[in-house]
Amino acid sequence: MEERVVQLNRAEQKSSASRNLNPNGCIPVLVDEDFVVWEASAILHYLADTAQCRALCAANARERADILRWQFWSQQHWVPVLQAFIQENVFRQVDGHGEPDIRRLALLAPSLHQAATVLEDHLASRTWLVGERLSLADISVAVHLMYAEAARMPITTYENVQRWYTQVRSLDGWRQTEPDGQTSSGH
Secondary structure: OOOOOOOHHHOHHHOHHHHHHOOOOOOOEEEEOOEEEEOHHHHHHHHHHHOOOHHHOOOOHHHHHHHHHHHHHHHHHHHHHHHHHHHHHHHHHHOOOOOOOHHHHHHHHHHHHHHHHHHHHHHOOOOOOOOOOOOHHHHHHHHHHHHOOOOOOOOOOOHHHHHHHHHHHOOHHHHHHOOOOOOOOOO
16 A cells, blocks of 8 residues: 555645545545545554454454444544644644634633543543553544644643553554654643
């Protein structure tokens, strides 16, 4: 598989060629020969299955449901509010749209704290989100935190989240793919 960087600020993901791969005009998209997969969680499952990384997947039906629960929770509750902070505090200025909308961020803060509290409480007695090892759930929930500092996400007081994310960031595979200058544990 070959990596292709998509220029979001040029809306390349909305081009007809990109829409032929993902009709939603979004990223990520994975093309493996004649098979096209879109949606990040589906891509993660496919890669784990095809790359013989079964250790990231579930050992049984309950673990599978738990991994999926955290992936669905992330997409429904966590990612939307984190993306809003990233959009306002990082990409708004990069795209030339001026300063962050402070009122929007103030309105979103309670949703961020509600989601962060769910994660904080769950991690209080756990090392990883599911079971005793890293799983696809951890990757799915952690990925947007690489912009925590740049996006000024107010999550530094969530000690269990910080501990867990530091652990995720220490993984070789994570360090090798983290974008330079845009990452942070939120400290």
